[in-house]
Amino acid sequence: MFAPAPLSSQRDLARQVRQQFVKTLAAGLVDVDQAVFTFLTSLMDQTGTQREMQGRRDAWQLYGQRRADWVQATRRVWEQAQNQPPVSARATTPAPLDLSLELISDDVVENKIVASRIALTVLEAVSGSFDALRRRVQMLEGQELVASDLLRPETFCLLLVEQWVAAGLSRTDLQAVLDPLQRELAARAQVAYQLCNDFLGSQGVAQPETQLRVSRPPVGGGSNAGAGSRMGELGSSGALPAGTLASQRAGLPSGAMDSGPGAALRSVMAGAASLVGATPLARARERAYGVMGQLRRLMWPGGMAQGVPMMPQTAAQSMVMGAPMSGLQSITGAPGSVMADAAAMQQAPPASAALAQALAQQQIQAQTYYSSMAGMAPQAGPVAVVQLVGAVRERAAELKKQAGTDSEKAIIEVVALMFQSILSEDRIPPAVRVLFARLQVPVLRVALAEPDFFSDLNHPARVLIDRMGACVMGFDATAIDGSALEGEIRRVVQVIEQYPETGRKVFQLVREEFEAFLAKFLTQKKSTARVVTVAQQVEQRETLTIQYTIELRTLLKDMPVRDEIRDFLFKIWAEVLALSAVRAGAQHPDTLALKRMAADLVWAAGAKPHRSDRSKVIQSLPGLLDRLRQGLALVNMADNAQEAQIKVLTDVLAQAFVSKTEPIAHGQIEILARGLENLEDCITEAVLGDMPLDAEAIEMMLGIDMSNLSVIADNDAPVEDPVVEWARQLQVGAWFTIDHNGSAAQVQYVWHSQRQQLHLFAAPDGRSYLLQLRRLAAYLQTGLLTLQDEEGLTVRAARDALAKLDANPERLLQ
Incomplete structure (x- = not known):
């Protein structure tokens, strides 16, 4: 601690504080310098490419030559900066940035960026001491510290960086040694701030100190009372020692969890956790509720309802490490209903x-x-x-x-x-x-x-x-x-x-x-929008195909239709109708004509004992075959496959001419035709199962090169149902790392289809990944797709x- 000196005014006292701060911080530069040099020396012992090893040796050699110049120059500019008189500043707001318009060199900007990174780390380490000193100096000077005040970490960090570059050292080398530099600088700054606070305290510049007192719930007798008493040992002042905050938040000894209400609560928690712990999302949510529970108990220690136990210390600590707090919370998505202190927090008094x-x-x-x-x-x-x-x-x-x-x-x-x-x-x-x-x-x-x-x-x-x-x-x-x-x-x-x-x-x-x-x-880019449009059409087509097939089976259930015709309608023509409905609309004339063709085919393939019926079939056959080819071309069936399929159908029509069975009544055909025309009216929300995803078909639908689009279709990989549900819950906009075919990339989740069967991820370089639901779940389950911000900001x-x-x-x- 400094020896107090007679001072003529409070401003003189503030000036002396700055002088001592710079003196202490400058003395610590020796330790900062040694930490950097030791780090550069250790780098040379690491293996690497010839170029990397040579670069490390050059950095070590250059720093050895210039380190003394850097340290001396930094001390000098710090000493000069401490003598700059403060300017007027508002007491309640920080000084605004200098917004005067001028050209700024790239070196100046880069120096500020590097300095800001160092200052953030330093400020995190010294925030308490700095804040105490800032308020004391503010009291002495009657104004807030200006932006350029050397007591601010951003100021002395910027001067340090500028002198590094001025000494002829490489900014790239500075980036390499940031960790040891900012760690040692933060330690030296903490010492300087604390010494200055001690000095001002010895001079009677006191800062109001409020002791944190514990409000703990009442405990019973026996072992519980003894444990509660031990947790309340805070000394005569009632202040909470730094190391006992976790114990205060716990509020109950571990023995209370072995029987009674504690045992029941533990049982519920363990059982529920086993239901939801299958996915990283569930585990992250459990850890999140653990953190929230600690905050509740920290700020409302008396808010627990009578008879509901608080978590023991060991459980409170384990929640931070990832153990679940309450599995029920992850299932319901609601704050912990088993924690009765939530009710005590619902009616908060208004702010004073x-x-x-x-x-x-x-x-x-x-x-x-x-x-x-x-x-x-x-x-x-x-x-x-x-x-x-x-x-x-x-x-x-x-x-x-x-x-x-x-x-x-x-x-x-x-x-x-x-x-x-x-x-x-x-x-x-x-x-x-x-x-x-x-x-x-x-x-x-x-x-x-x-x-x-x-x-x-x-x-x-x-x-x-x-x-x-x-x-x-x-x-x-x-x-x-x-x-x-x-x-x-x-x-x-x-x-x-x-x-x-x-x-x-x-x-x-x-x-x-x-x-x-x-x-x-997220889908406004032209390439992404095109993929989204096609992917949505793919899902709509597959959904309608399944639903059309279901309805066709219902319509044909009681009709005498040959198996070849049934298979064609269920496996091929339902897809034709679905694709036409997606592209043109369910009531478009082209789609209605294709629907009518299905009814005409069923009638034509039925028995034709009467000459007039056979004559109608012969007259309508050219038009029927044209519509067949039109529909088969719509689903991109190859010419040879079209001819083979048409041959099967025409053979069935020929057999119908000599069939001796009863013909299909015209009334049934009309019912079928009306049902087909209004097929969508009968459709319900059917569950869409695994659907085929053909990369070649998508490329044909896009009409563009698909070198930047990876289509990752389902491959029957085993995947657990909770993971599939997790895949459905992914939020658009989140960033992931995907490992596809041995190549890792950072991607953003940009879109999912209406029924969440297709999911699109886009990388900054323009590459996209289209995954089906279960394949997406498989990637999540195996860690090939990992969320970059699993916990939440x-x-x-x-x-x-x-x-x-x-x-x-x-x-x-x-």
Whole structure:
């Protein structure tokens, strides 16, 4: 700790803090330098191609020559930056980006991008200490830290990167050593922030400290009481030690699960989990409910109903690792009905008056702040993300000052931590992360008004963020910037901002609108639209073929028809009628003529004991054969196959001339004709089973080269029914990795047919994969198709928030 020195003013004290911060951080550069050099040295011991090994040796040699220059230059610019006087800044909002129009070199932009990555990692590690120091310095200077203040991680990281390049070191080599560099820099920064906080504390610049107290449910006597007492050992102050947060969330000793209500609950959970644990989707959902359960018990520890046990510590820990919380939840898709604390959360008191007013003010300030970023060049996105992470933290700190209850403080903190995690997701393009940041206050309003936001995976606000995040994770910044998808996300965010009081309803409305947009956007490419059109026709044709066959069997059930005619109508002509109905329409004259041909064929193939009937057959035969050839050509039957089929039919017609059986009555033929003409009126929703999918037929229907389309048809591979149901539940827009014929590719799920028998995936390079339902399920079952974001953006954010609260529980109520 520093020795306190006499200071003339609070601003002098703040200046001394900056000096000591730079002194400590600069001293830590020795450790950063050594970590980088050690890492480069270890790289040379790794095997690789000759080119890779030579590149590693060159990087090690160059760094050895320039490392001293880099360290000295970085120290020098840090010392110069600490002496820059602060400019006026608003106390409640971060300084806006400099939006003056000027040409920016590629080197400047690339430096900012690399620096932003380092700063995000540093900020994640030091967020608590930095926030404490920021608030203390703000108290001393009467204003917020400006964007260029050296106390901000993004500032000293950018100077460090700039001096790396100025020292003649390669930016490519910097990318290679980012992990050890940012890890060691974060450790040194944490020391510097903590020393500065200790110094200010010794000078009487105190920061209000709120101890996190435990509210635990009543426990009975015996072993339960003893365990509950042990969990409540918090010392005289009642503060919760950092290592006991998981125990506080557990709330019940493990022995209570061995008998009584605990045993019954365990039995239900185990049985239900066995029903739904067959797929990764079910397991991911179980883990998600585990995280949500921890959040409930963290913020509402007294919300458990009398007589319903809470989860033991071991179960709470295992939920994080993937053990199911309640199998019933995965079946019903609803928040845990076995957890009675959900009922205690349904009627949340309204936000306190001071907090409600602060939310309204923050909403206005946030809109102004983000509007100032609208003209920002896309290249500045990563830099903006770093500032946004800080803005989320600062906004939460200001709101917690106005919170009237511990519950409000806890909700504000958890929402802020979740948004910090979302903004740190590298797979989301920076432009979209900037838009997500604008949802912090609207989501906080919903979370305060509807605590089930933390427990219901189907809450509209959660679903909307998950869906938007999942859709953009496969795009790079250049692909998303200025796209229609970015524009739609921007529109969605603006609508939510315009109706802050609507809460759940506005999130539900825009989610439905986003889903409708997504269905069109993902299939708007010309090549994709053509494949979708043909694939939809394929399913419609196969569906109608099956249903027409069923109805033809019904119509011909009591009629004396030769087997050859039955087989032809069921196996060939039903497909002809279905394809004509798909292409031209069920009541199109061409389709009606083909339907009439079926009735004419049945009549012509019947016994003809009368001369007049034989004469009619002879007169109608040329037209009958023409329509037969027309229909067979429609289904692309080859000429030789057509002639063979027609020969079979004409032989049947010839035999009918000498048949001695009773002829088919004209009344029956008319009933058949009317039934065929209105065939669709009899069709019900039949279950479409496995249908043939012919790649050559699809290529012919497309009329284009199919080198970029892989048709993956069913092949009778064994697949479990739960996995087939999982395949039906895949959400359009999600990104997957597919391994087809030994080649892996990143693909987006862009479309499924009306009856979900056909599913289309598209890769960024223009290649597409069309899979049938059961083959899709087989790919999922064997891991040939894997979801890139199985858990979901908000669940992962909640998990990250819990991890931070485990490490630093006191921050929850500060």
